[in-house]
Amino acid sequence: MVEQSRRAAETLSRRALLSRAGLAGTAAAAAGSLPAAEPAAGADVAVPERTLAPGPAQLTLRVNGRPYPVDVEPRTTLLDALREELGLTGTKKGCNQGACGACTVLVDGRRVNSCLTLAVMQRGAEITTIEGLADGDGLHPVQQAFLEHDAFQCGYCTPGQIMSGTAVIAEGHAGSPEEVREWMSGNICRCGAYPNIVAAVCHAARDGRR
Amino acid sequence: MRPFSYTNVNTVRSAVQLVSADPDAMFIAGGTEMVNLVREGQLAPDHLVDIGALPLHLTRAGARGLRIGALAHEVQEHPVVRRGYPVLSQALLAGASPQVRNMFTVGGRPQRGLIPGSYVASGDRTERLPAAGRR
Numbered sequence: 605m606v607e608q609s610r611r612a613a614e615t616l617s618r619r620a621l622l623s624r625a626g627l628a629g630t631a632a633a634a635a636g637s638l639p640a641a642e643p644a645a646g647a648d649v650a651v652p653e654r655t656l657a658p659g660p661a662q663l664t665l666r667v668n669g670r671p672y673p674v675d676v677e678p679r680t681t682l683l684d685a686l687r688e689e690l691g692l693t694g695t696k697k698g699c700n701q702g703a704c705g706a707c708t709v710l711v712d713g714r715r716v717n718s719c720l721t722l723a724v725m726q727r728g729a730e731i732t733t734i735e736g737l738a739d740g741d742g743l744h745p746v747q748q749a750f751l752e753h754d755a756f757q758c759g760y761c762t763p764g765q766i767m768s769g770t771a772v773i774a775e776g777h778a779g780s781p782e783e784v785r786e787w788m789s790g791n792i793c794r795c796g797a798y799p800n801i802v803a804a805v806c807h808a809a810r811d812g813r814r
Numbered sequence: 815m816r817p818f819s820y821t822n823v824n825t826v827r828s829a830v831q832l833v834s835a836d837p838d839a840m841f842i843a844g845g846t847e848m849v850n851l852v853r854e855g856q857l858a859p860d861h862l863v864d865i866g867a868l869p870l871h872l873t874r875a876g877a878r879g880l881r882i883g884a885l886a887h888e889v890q891e892h893p894v895v896r897r898g899y900p901v902l903s904q905a906l907l908a909g910a911s912p913q914v915r916n917m918f919t920v921g922g923r924p925q926r927g928l929i930p931g932s933y934v935a936s937g938d939r940t941e942r943l944p945a946a947g948r949r
Contacts, residue, residue: 655821677817705911716913717913720917772912790911
């Protein structure tokens with residue numbers, strides 16, 4: 605836990621440094637510094653009934669395998685809780701209405717738009733963000749494939765693309781480029797890096813089958 | 815987003831009681847419609863009652879047709895739906911992204927106008943819990 609806390613602090617300080625240098629944004633996309641997520645847990649355990657007043661309340665979110673106490677209001681989206689409360693800014697805010705996929709995270713192993721759910725609704729869930737994919741300095745195969753295939757230009761959509769790519773492979777929907785295009789349709793790339801994104805996901809899927 | 819209070823419920827009884835007792839309370843389940851509508855100010859509930867944990871998610875086929883729980887997920891993947899109700903399955907698949915499909919419930923987003931035509935085409939009939947009132 606101490607090690608994890610130290611790593612989280614490093615992530616925050618890097619963010620602060622980048623902000624001061626005017627470079628905030630895309631650097632965290634391809635690599636993360638938190639440990640890999642544990643298998644989804646607790647999905648069927650009922651969260652006790654609880655009423656929360658409109659102001660801030662303390663609750664616990666499980667993110668990338670560890671519990672985080674957070675102060676959030678009922679209206680706080682999971683996306684805002686991750687970015688503003690936990691400093692996990694790898695998850696991006698694009699359209700903020702569920703259309704672009706930049707905010708894609710896994711909830712109990714299923715990909716969702718974190719801008720369309722409230723943080724309070726995810727108590728008891730296991731949340732995985734882009735920061736939770738890498739194993740220390742070892743990139744997740746989908747992250748590695750994105751690097752090898754140059755599957756981004758500006759990089760803003762990349763965390764969401766990578767999270768969705770891991771899910772597409774886990775769902776068994778990466779059998780062909782056509783299938784990947786269909787099942788990645790919830791992730792928009794304004795730079796138009798789609799051919800390389802599809803190639804990266806297909807590559808990672810093939811490697812996974814070997 | 816406008817502030818509101820929030821309760822998560824684990825029984826249908828609690829859900830119906832809370833929303834019946836408060837004209838400014840509304841249900842939230844998957845969240846894919848409600849979060850956007852509240853964020854944009856099109857709805858302004860003072861209280862949201864989270865019914866996502868209620869046991870209303872079963873999909874099953876019987877002699878009188880297909881019964882889909884209001885909180886059913888992934889109806890489009892259900893073997894009975896894929897085989898016997900392909901229009902419904904394809905409409906649900908085409909109607910939203912995989913991420914949104916993983917969150918939305920059949921009782922929420924699709925009924926709110928996303929793909930009503932496919933419900934009609936499949937001979938859909940919607941039942942509501944007594945006294946549940948509006949969604």
